[in-house]
Amino acid sequence: MKLYYFSEMPHHEFPDEEGDKYPSLRLEFPNRFFDREKAAANYQRYLTEYEFADQAGFAGLMINEHHSTPSCVNVGVNMTAAILARTTRRAKILLLGNILPIEDNPVRMAEQLAMADLISGGRVLSGFVRGVGVETWWSNSNPIHNRERFEECHDLILKCWTAPGPFRWEGRHYHFRHVNPWCLPLQKPHPPIWIPGTASPETALWAGRRGYTYVPFLVPFEIARELFDFYRQGAAEVGRTVTPDNLGFLICAVTAETKAKAVEAGRHFVWRMGPTLRAPVDWFAPVGMRSRAGSQFALRARPRSLASMSYEELLAEHFIVAGTPDEVIDRFARVQRELGVGHLLLEAQESRMDHPTTMRSIELMGAKVMPAVASL
Amino acid sequence: MRPREETISVGGIGVHTWVGGQGDPLLVLHGAGGYRGWTRWLDQVSERFTVWAPSHPGFGRSGDADWMEGVDDLARFYLWFIEVAGLGRPHVLGHSLGGWTAAEMATMSTGAIDRLVLVAPVGLKPETGEILDVFYYSPAQLMTMTVHDAKTVPEWQEIYGRPPSPEEIEIATRNREMAARLTWKPYMHNPRLPHFLPRVTNPTLIVWGREDRVVPIGCGEQYRRGLPNSKLTVLERCGHLPPIEQPDVFARLVLDFLGGDPRR
Numbered sequence: 001m002k003l004y005y006f007s008e009m010p011h012h013e014f015p016d017e018e019g020d021k022y023p024s025l026r027l028e029f030p031n032r033f034f035d036r037e038k039a040a041a042n043y044q045r046y047l048t049e050y051e052f053a054d055q056a057g058f059a060g061l062m063i064n065e066h067h068s069t070p071s072c073v074n075v076g077v078n079m080t081a082a083i084l085a086r087t088t089r090r091a092k093i094l095l096l097g098n099i100l101p102i103e104d105n106p107v108r109m110a111e112q113l114a115m116a117d118l119i120s121g122g123r124v125l126s127g128f129v130r131g132v133g134v135e136t137w138w139s140n141s142n143p144i145h146n147r148e149r150f151e152e153c154h155d156l157i158l159k160c161w162t163a164p165g166p167f168r169w170e171g172r173h174y175h176f177r178h179v180n181p182w183c184l185p186l187q188k189p190h191p192p193i194w195i196p197g198t199a200s201p202e203t204a205l206w207a208g209r210r211g212y213t214y215v216p217f218l219v220p221f222e223i224a225r226e227l228f229d230f231y232r233q234g235a236a237e238v239g240r241t242v243t244p245d246n247l248g249f250l251i252c253a254v255t256a257e258t259k260a261k262a263v264e265a266g267r268h269f270v271w272r273m274g275p276t277l278r279a280p281v282d283w284f285a286p287v288g289m290r291s292r293a294g295s296q297f298a299l300r301a302r303p304r305s306l307a308s309m310s311y312e313e314l315l316a317e318h319f320i321v322a323g324t325p326d327e328v329i330d331r332f333a334r335v336q337r338e339l340g341v342g343h344l345l346l347e348a349q350e351s352r353m354d355h356p357t358t359m360r361s362i363e364l365m366g367a368k369v370m371p372a373v374a375s376l
Numbered sequence: 377m378r379p380r381e382e383t384i385s386v387g388g389i390g391v392h393t394w395v396g397g398q399g400d401p402l403l404v405l406h407g408a409g410g411y412r413g414w415t416r417w418l419d420q421v422s423e424r425f426t427v428w429a430p431s432h433p434g435f436g437r438s439g440d441a442d443w444m445e446g447v448d449d450l451a452r453f454y455l456w457f458i459e460v461a462g463l464g465r466p467h468v469l470g471h472s473l474g475g476w477t478a479a480e481m482a483t484m485s486t487g488a489i490d491r492l493v494l495v496a497p498v499g500l501k502p503e504t505g506e507i508l509d510v511f512y513y514s515p516a517q518l519m520t521m522t523v524h525d526a527k528t529v530p531e532w533q534e535i536y537g538r539p540p541s542p543e544e545i546e547i548a549t550r551n552r553e554m555a556a557r558l559t560w561k562p563y564m565h566n567p568r569l570p571h572f573l574p575r576v577t578n579p580t581l582i583v584w585g586r587e588d589r590v591v592p593i594g595c596g597e598q599y600r601r602g603l604p605n606s607k608l609t610v611l612e613r614c615g616h617l618p619p620i621e622q623p624d625v626f627a628r629l630v631l632d633f634l635g636g637d638p639r640r
Contacts, residue, residue, distance in 0.1 A: 137512070140561055140563075141561075142557070142560035142561060143556065143560075144556050144557045280513075280514060282512060282513065283512070286511060287549075287552045287555075287556045288553040
């Protein structure tokens with residue numbers, strides 16, 4: 001099982017009591033609380049941590065993108081990919097991912113990803129996501145069209161990578177009369193595509209049909225298994241065999257020399273489970289963004305919100321792993337046994353977890369954990 | 377008077393329509409919340425007019441229209457509906473989203489309709505203030521934001537007094553989805569509409585609630601300035617739902633404006 005390093009690049013640089021005054025930290029928490037000096041330093045710090053994760057032997061560096069939220073100030077996943085393409089050497093660069101439904105120019109997206117793939121020497125893993133509702137509000141993109149745009153944007157990007165130009169594209173949501181990108185990915189036919197899942201059976205089926213790597217995020221094991229079943233169903237429809245390499249899982253994880261230190265550091269993950277997800281329901285799931293089936297599955301998938309769980313419960317349920325390297329190895333092995341995944345994505349820094357703690361965790365993961373889980 | 381139900385097929389879409397009353401035809405176009413039933417004002421107006429109250433495509437129990445992109449599509453659709461239903465040259469009364477639709481219809485075909493009643497219509501970009509982002513708030517929050525004072529709404533109990541059935545919840549979700557499909561961007565307005573309003577010489581009554589928190593009352597003035605043969609009537613202590621909040625006053629205004637043959 002391969003390990004991936006991930007930081008949301010949080011900007012938890014404001015008094016919590018200020019954030020508590022608003023219905024959510026997303027969309028409406030005023031950006032006067034954005035600290036430019038601290039943000040400038042944090043970007044340097046976060047990139048250093050990614051670079052160290054590359055040196056420590058992580059199989060991949062996962063990056064993502066959100067908007068209008070202090071929980072993640074990585075506002076341009078392709079920008080970060082371009083930087084890491086140049087400053088790292090070995091690890092895959094896992095963009096998980098680009099938010100396709102809010103993208104107005106899939107051709108430029110295809111070009112930018114190709115350029116990152118070229119600069120990185122073919123290390124891009126190109127994740128595509130539907131996004132959470134907040135990004136729909138941020139971009140003023142109609143949630144009714146979310147799935148249609150996701151699929152059409154994907155189709156056009158793939159065509160840019162695989163069909164000889166020039167060609168014309170007249171779709172429902174995208175219209176380009178002269179498509180002929182002079183930047184194509186190094187990997188042939190194109191970078192591997194990854195798809196995250198939280199609650200949508202349709203997405204799991206869709207990814208399964210295409211053989212894309214599918215990664216449920218922070219869901220209970222039984223829900224992940226159900227989503228994997230949808231994935232397998234999609235794969236079976238086209239006669240595709242599913243291997244561990246097709247499946248991943250995302251959890252939060254930190255390690256330290258002592259259990260006490262690790263458990264203390266792990267508390268920082270609670271912020272991303274609670275305060276950063278607090279919002280009126282229509283902000284995360286605006287009208288029409290989810291199908292009826294998706295909405296019903298979401299209700300079952302989250303009988304309890306992550307926000308309502310204590311730190312101890314989050315640890316017990318494997319949403320967070322925090323322990324010595326040996327304890328972490330045991331936990332990861334359990335995840336592998338439960339789910340049979342080939343890729344474990346570690347959200348490995350959060351909230352106000354400091355730089356030394358983060359670096360030490362990366363170092364121990366590389367030196368102690370990775371060799372032990374590599375054979376799982 | 378109990379109306380009858382019809383499903384009228386227009387362009388392959390079954391349009392669920394309530395038809396009631398007698399007299400010249402009056403086409404009533406509902407707002408984003410959908411058709412609220414045969415409420416008191418409709419009963420009063422149908423004493424002098426034959427009221428045709430369809431649920432828009434994608435709303436209520438009408439068929440889907442996933443291909444529609446905006447209110448101009450809906451307006452063209454209803455011009456077609458008028459022909460298919462054989463309404464001749466009806467008066468058109470539209471509320472909120474329906475008012476915008478009625479205004480678009482008039483700009484497209486002034487001769488297809490007789491008199492216009494626009495009740496707190498969206499459709500124009502407010503010169504001051506903003507149209508409330510109704511998709512940003514939950515239906516429960518909106519219920520109190522749309523009216524000035526729920527306690528003064530005579531039919532509140534009949535309309536909102538009991539928990540909705542599963543079918544009603546499904547319809548409410550559908551209505552919200554179709555409203556989003558039609559109005560998301562530019563939000564609830566057509567930047568080109570004001571340029572066409574001067575074409576509409578049909579006599580037009582614009583009605584607004586003074587306390588409307590959804591659409592700024594200034595939009596009423598903008599419509600009045602844009603429509604050459606219009607007048608604006610403002611109801612005091614009234615929010616975004618004049619037909620529900622002040623049904624008797626509202627029905628009287630409509631009847632006075634449209635005329636019609638008194639039955640007695």
